[in-house]
Amino acid sequence: MANKSVWSDNRFWRRSAAWVTGFASILLIWLTFDTSAQIAMGNDQDLQNKVTKRVPGPTVINYKITYEMSAKRGHEVPVIGEKEKFFGRDDYSEEEAGALLHLGKLGSQAKNCMDCHTLLGNGAYYAPDLTKAWIDPAWGPNGAMQALTGKNTKEEAMAEFLMHPDQYPTHARMMPDLGITAKEAKGLVAFLKHMSSIDTNGFPRNFGKIEGAVHGK
């Protein structure tokens, strides 16, 4: 056995496994530092100075959000436009907006949203994806939901639906009443509006851009 090859040596493979694992882990940790910095939430200053953040600050609810094709990046990106009223105001302070977002994020977990819907594409597939729900045409001025709920704005229509989903059936598969209060609904809508402003690298593709000429039935 004097000429035993290294390729059939357990010690060689054990060391290789340790080195490969260590190297991959270190690379992941290094990338995590970089990514964490890039996805840290922005603030009101950034929004006022038009500094683009992958995850904007909570006061993004004071602005109009659209989803537009970026020629440079080759896919759609959220665009933060002029001021827009949210429940009648466009001057939420950083604290007020932050508190609303906090309430909404807590609500999204306390009501198990993710076990029917997908958020950023992750969750269950029993109900529509909520990543860009805020800019879904269904809730816009030409959509059905404002008329259905008897409200004049997108945010009020969304809040009304969240509080009494069983009263506004849109499909045989209905959202159940989860005991969402008016305050919680406002927070949840702020959370949805904020989520739609996150730069998701173009997911979902063509959101809201295709009207659907032919139904695939």
Add this chain to the structure above:
Amino acid sequence: MASKYLTGVGSESKQLATWYFTFAAILFGAQLLFGLIAAIQYVMPGFLYGILDFSIARIIHINALVVWMVFAMFGSVYWLLPDETGIETVGIKIGKLLFWIFAAAIVVVVLVYLLIQVGPADETTIWFITEGREYIEAPRWADWGIVVVALGFVANLFLTGIKGKQTGIVTVLMADMIAFAGLYLAGMFFTDNISVDQYWWWWVIHLWVEATWEVFVGAIAAYGLIKMIGAHRQVVEMWLWIEVAMLFGSGILGLGHHYFWIGTPEYWWEIGALFSALEPLPLVAMFIHVLYDWGKTQGAQEEKGSTVSVVNNKPAFTWFVLNAFGNFLGAGIWGFFHTLPQVNLYTHGTQFTSAHGHLAFFGAYATILIGMMYIAVQGTNGIKIMKHTKASLWGVSMIVSGVVGMTVALTIAGYVQVLVSRAQMGATWAGYFDGQSGMWFSQAMDWRLVMGVVTFLGFIFLAKDLLTTGKNPVHER
């Protein structure tokens, strides 16, 4: 070729293993039942509406899945430790106490899911009802309980590994299980930033099922090959180290394929695509390894003039071979289908993911853990050669065809969603429901339900077989 270690009699560690396996099997049944409820709701949306809504059925479906697998994994380790180290597990009394704490905590968590379901939007809900994060919904108090139990388990494993004989298999398990337990901590904090939330959430989910759990399977497969067919330890452990290198080498950075669309930077497209595309390779290696060793050992035996099978536990070995193939097919092929960002842009968050999830969890984990249950049943009943029975064959056939059937149905449903909801309709609310009401989609959901029922019937055969083994005269003692 029956191993002299197979008896479980007299070992407290093996007794504890059987407790873990029993509770795991009960939770497996619960997983299937609540999966059936959720499947019925796709077909009849009014079913249990307002009483046990889809979200609750699904929470229990996927939480029972994760927990039964964790229980069966703990059981597997307690089972093999005395065999590998040659000594009784150190601190087994504490291990037994922790089992009861763990089991009681799970029962309370499930009862709260069922009876309280949701809470107000504040921290008390997160602490006591649900954390609302897919797979790890368990409330914060239970998180801490799980941490304590996992630490106790890791301590049992480490103290025994250090005191007794430290084989390659035990070394891999020690390194793997501490990473497995430690990763859970990444899923235990609250943040308002959903991108940060999902970044760390994937550390738990992905680094469990596509890294540490896979390495665990490699170690268990190695143990099973030595026990069941008398494979040569030197060869088996060399393969195990190669598998560890390949699995962690691809799986750790393969995490990137979850970072395409959650707000994280574009470089994850390249990193995630490259490393996750490599993830099937170790699964191919594991498949070849199991079949090669089987053929090699059988061949060596036949050279000596004996045509008797080298396999001393037919049902367990069947499940191990199914694991080798199912891991490659479910995790490897069904995963690779939609892992490239160009494809994933359209398939992310559709039934495609669900199809992959069903076949991968089954192929990679359920199979080998059921195999371990059979090894434990053989050991505790002092059986030398365990044979297939009618129930074991019906069980394995129905479960496999049921899960494959569900996977095919869900894959078709996923295609409809990709084509109609995503490509054609631009992923909106209206587009979503257009996809859902398509004929192909609804028929796929009907078939998924039928195949779910087949799976559940198979489970009944499996449970019957495991429970009646002790009295079955067909096995050689």
